[in-house]
Amino acid sequence: MAIVSERGKMHNPVTDSGGVFLGRIKEIGPRHPKRDKVNVGDKVVSLTSLSFTPLKIESIESIDLQRDRVNVKGYAILFARSPFAVVPPDLPESVVMAVLDVAGAAPQAARYTKLGDYVVVLGANGKSGLLVMHEAKKRVGPTGKVIAVVRREEAAKFVRESGLADEVVIADAKDAIDLYQKIYNVTNGRLADLTINCVNTPDTEMGSILVTRDGGKVYFFSMATSFQRAALQAEGVAKNVELIIGNGYYPDHDIITLEILNENKFLRDYFLKKYS
């Protein structure tokens, strides 16, 4: 409440991001480009961060720790260029919200993964990590590999059961040397062609850089990333890797990401169980 009333936006001091909102359309501007496609009363999810969206909270009704959700009375303003999605009728709204919170991740993984690639996913058992692995797995083909990195044995078991990864490595992404050695071993020294960082904690830039081969790419979806630190660290260890800032937008990212729940029964069941 304090942050939003002071700044008019939600700036999460821990993640430096804001999440998304779900609500009903109260009013549509006369020149809004989607004026003919949506109606007052439609239920929508914002696809732009709340750290970026004018927001007024009148009261907090409840906090749902299980689903990372705060139920509030209030309103927000979406501009003509602010992306949003109408909630589809066949999925619970909380599931749609959870999935679309990270809607940019999977389409960007699809964009950067090539046939035969070794793709390392850090934070593989989280929301974005799972969706990313689905898209990467579809594209690496029989000669490539999706390598999941998780930090707990229980998470490793869950990812193995998902069938989304060819290899599961247990490592703390903050421990760059240990992570490097484990990825070196599992790839026979080849390292990753593409590393996708989906963790929600800081200090994982160096690990992401070290596990990526020279000439490879690191996609930092995590907003806990210090992009300044990533740039300086790549230079510091003389790594010629492309460092990509995780743009959360991709055309039709909502449609692409929700389609994953139709394509993958494991993920559909998981998201339904965890978030509905």
Ligand SMILES: NC(=O)c1ccc[n+]([C@@H]2O[C@H](COP(=O)([O-])OP(=O)(O)OC[C@H]3O[C@@H](n4cnc5c(N)ncnc54)[C@H](OP(=O)(O)O)[C@@H]3O)[C@@H](O)[C@H]2O)c1
């Ligand atoms: N670029 C964008 O537009 C955009 C949009 C939305 C979100 N994000 C960012 O994306 C990130 C991930 O979001 P999410 O919703 O997918 O998060 P999530 O569901 O909470 O998953 C985060 C995962 O990271 C793992 N993790 C954390 N620290 C780790 C470490 N040191 N080593 C290994 N694994 C670690 C966690 O493992 P445990 O299960 O063991 O805790 C968890 O599985 C966040 O930083 C968020 O800010 C970016």
